[in-house]
Amino acid sequence: MILALVIGALVTAAVYLLLQKDRLRVIIGFVLLSHAVNLLFFSAGGIGRRGEPLGSDPDPSITADPLPQAFVLTAIVIAFAITIYLLVLAVTGSAAEDEGVDDDDEQPAPQRKETDR
Amino acid sequence: MMASLLPLFVVVPLIAAGIAAFARRSHRWSSVLLLATLAATTIAAGALVAATAQGQVVAAALGGWPGGIAIPFVADVFSALVMTVAGVLTLVSCWFALVGGTGRHPLFASLVLVLIAGVNGALLTADLFNLFVFIEVMLLPSYGLLVIAQKGKGTLRSVVGSRLYVTFNLFVSTVFLAGVALVYGTAGTVNLAELSDAAATSDLTAAAVAVCLFALAMKAAVVPVHGWLARAYPSTSPAVTAMFSALHTKVAIYAIYRIYAVVFEGDQRWLWIGVVLFSATMVVGVLGAVGETRIRSILAFHMVSQIGYILLGVALFTQLGLAAGIFYLLHHMIVKSSLFLSAAAVETRYGTDVLADLRNRVGREPLLTVVFGVAALSLAGLPPFSGFFAKLTLITGAVEAGQITAAIIALAVSLITLMSMLKIFNAVFAPTVTGSFRNEDHAVVEAPPTPLHLVAPAATLAAVTLGLGLGAEGLFDLATVAAAGLLDTRAYVEAVLP
Numbered sequence: 333m334i335l336a337l338v339i340g341a342l343v344t345a346a347v348y349l350l351l352q353k354d355r356l357r358v359i360i361g362f363v364l365l366s367h368a369v370n371l372l373f374f375s376a377g378g379i380g381r382r383g384e385p386l387g388s389d390p391d392p393s394i395t396a397d398p399l400p401q402a403f404v405l406t407a408i409v410i411a412f413a414i415t416i417y418l419l420v421l422a423v424t425g426s427a428a429e430d431e432g433v434d435d436d437d438e439q440p441a442p443q444r445k446e447t448d449r
Numbered sequence: 450m451m452a453s454l455l456p457l458f459v460v461v462p463l464i465a466a467g468i469a470a471f472a473r474r475s476h477r478w479s480s481v482l483l484l485a486t487l488a489a490t491t492i493a494a495g496a497l498v499a500a501t502a503q504g505q506v507v508a509a510a511l512g513g514w515p516g517g518i519a520i521p522f523v524a525d526v527f528s529a530l531v532m533t534v535a536g537v538l539t540l541v542s543c544w545f546a547l548v549g550g551t552g553r554h555p556l557f558a559s560l561v562l563v564l565i566a567g568v569n570g571a572l573l574t575a576d577l578f579n580l581f582v583f584i585e586v587m588l589l590p591s592y593g594l595l596v597i598a599q600k601g602k603g604t605l606r607s608v609v610g611s612r613l614y615v616t617f618n619l620f621v622s623t624v625f626l627a628g629v630a631l632v633y634g635t636a637g638t639v640n641l642a643e644l645s646d647a648a649a650t651s652d653l654t655a656a657a658v659a660v661c662l663f664a665l666a667m668k669a670a671v672v673p674v675h676g677w678l679a680r681a682y683p684s685t686s687p688a689v690t691a692m693f694s695a696l697h698t699k700v701a702i703y704a705i706y707r708i709y710a711v712v713f714e715g716d717q718r719w720l721w722i723g724v725v726l727f728s729a730t731m732v733v734g735v736l737g738a739v740g741e742t743r744i745r746s747i748l749a750f751h752m753v754s755q756i757g758y759i760l761l762g763v764a765l766f767t768q769l770g771l772a773a774g775i776f777y778l779l780h781h782m783i784v785k786s787s788l789f790l791s792a793a794a795v796e797t798r799y800g801t802d803v804l805a806d807l808r809n810r811v812g813r814e815p816l817l818t819v820v821f822g823v824a825a826l827s828l829a830g831l832p833p834f835s836g837f838f839a840k841l842t843l844i845t846g847a848v849e850a851g852q853i854t855a856a857i858i859a860l861a862v863s864l865i866t867l868m869s870m871l872k873i874f875n876a877v878f879a880p881t882v883t884g885s886f887r888n889e890d891h892a893v894v895e896a897p898p899t900p901l902h903l904v905a906p907a908a909t910l911a912a913v914t915l916g917l918g919l920g921a922e923g924l925f926d927l928a929t930v931a932a933a934g935l936l937d938t939r940a941y942v943e944a945v946l947p
């Protein structure tokens with residue numbers, strides 16, 4: 333239940349941040365969203381068993397499911413890589429233009445009207 | 450023997466990518482390595498089509514672990530066909546990129562090789578989490594390719610388009626991942642074969658897999674979430690758009706076909722959702738295309754519309770409907786690449802793809818005109834070309850399944866498709882049709898036509914669509930076998946879990 337509440341709070345915060353104008357806030361939103369999904373994986377493995385799946389002869393009735401842990405480990409590095417790229421993209425490009433600008437045509441064509449897009 | 454070679458479709462491109470990453474300034478050897486590796490995997494995929502043409506399923510349990518524990522790599526004729534066509538189109542796009550200039554970036558070969566490794570992996574895997582990983586393997590080099598530009602000078606437009614593409618795809622991947630977590634929580638496995646028919650036994654698992662399917666539909670740009678594709682694809686370099694048009698959305702479509710067939714067993718109860726969404730995709734996509742003013746933007750919206758057509762095949766879920774959808778998928782990959790390559794040739798030669806700027810500038814371009822005309826008519830579905838056969842079978846399938854409304858929409862959308870293709874054609878390729886040559890444009894009209902080596906890649910694919918239109922039966926037979934494999938998934942499941 334606690335895990336479900338935490339995941340819910342993280343997703344709420346992530347959705348709020350993803351809809352912000354500032355690029356950095358969007359990236360923080362993605363960090364929170366991947367946190368939420370990682371916790372979702374842990375809860376998918378069953379949260380009753382808390383023992384670590386290490387040692388020579390783990391007892392399956394008390395040790396945690398190792399498969400979701402491997403999933404999360406993989407998902408963390410993938411999200412990490414994309415977050416780094418997103419951060420680089422956030423500081424690339426001219427200083428003048430902002431995320432709020434949705435006109436992605438390259439030249440500000442004078443013959444095109446403002447209302448075209 | 451065949452089965453144990455399946456991982457090579459991923460391993461060989463990855464090793465070649467690692468080697469190609471050492472290329473610094475002299476890029477000739479890395480280009481040769483790129484083309485040779487792509488040709489080898491494509492030929493191997495073609496051999497795989499031959500080996501599975503009678504409906505056989507080849508499966509390998511990676512690492513030699515028992516079925517259900519190992520990650521399974523499975524190939525049937527469906528995955529082999531998509532892999533072959535994707536390989537051919539990547540090869541042709543690389544050919545254009547190398548000729549057109551984009552491919553001269555030192556990292557180009559390496560990125561494309563990782564991309565094709567990810568595509569092959571995503572097509573072969575039968576494990577949901579592994580599918581997620583391979584989709585990421587496919588996406589990460591794509592992010593690099595999006596901003597790669599001629600002479601190492603990126604445009605602001607490609608950075609802005611890239612931001613949209615990366616954020617959207619990261620969001621969709623995270624949703625897909627959440628779906629996989631829910632599947633694991635409810636079913637206890639992420640192996641597709643073990644999930645066979647799971648949707649019928651547990652409503653919770655059905656809902657969890659539906660989350661995955663909706664994420665894949667977002668990746669395929671189905672209508673409520675199609676805006677990203679229309680914005681991101683035209684922003685990159687022309688050669689890269691042509692390459693992506695055959696890979697990303699099509700892998701998502703393949704996964705939707707596969708997952709709905711295996712996990713839902715083609716459950717009739719939910720097909721109406723597909724029929725509604727995909728009909729809307731056909732209409733909204735083509736209407737968006739009519740309103741656009743650049744060649745590549747028009748083509749990107751057409752891609753959305755055609756994705757609706759392809760996915761309609763899975764929403765019919767009959768033998769004929771699935772076969773028509775698979776044929777449509779293969780035909781469309783080829784035609785769309787041809788169109789994007791024609792547009793790329795124009796853009797490389799004339800420096801812009803805005804219709805208003807190109808009007809009356811593209812003078813005597815007989816070859817380019819024919820090539821673009823053939824692909825455009827094939828896209829609209831006119832008789833001598835493969836698009837006619839694809840649309841005919843799809844509409845027959847829709848009528849047979851009782852989806853009269855969807856059939857009528859598919860027919861009506863074809864007319865609008867033809868209309869906006871004619872808009873490009875009239876503005877760019879056939880200035881004499883519009884009648885007037887302005888004086889100030891006259892000097893430009895006399896400029897030499899686009900060199901042959903820029904047109905040749907698009908011409909090759911245009912010839913393929915004509916060939917497929919005249920000899921559609923061969924490919925349609927293979928598509929029928931693939932459809933039979935989706936209708937009855939027992940062979941697939943038994944291959945993974947012996």
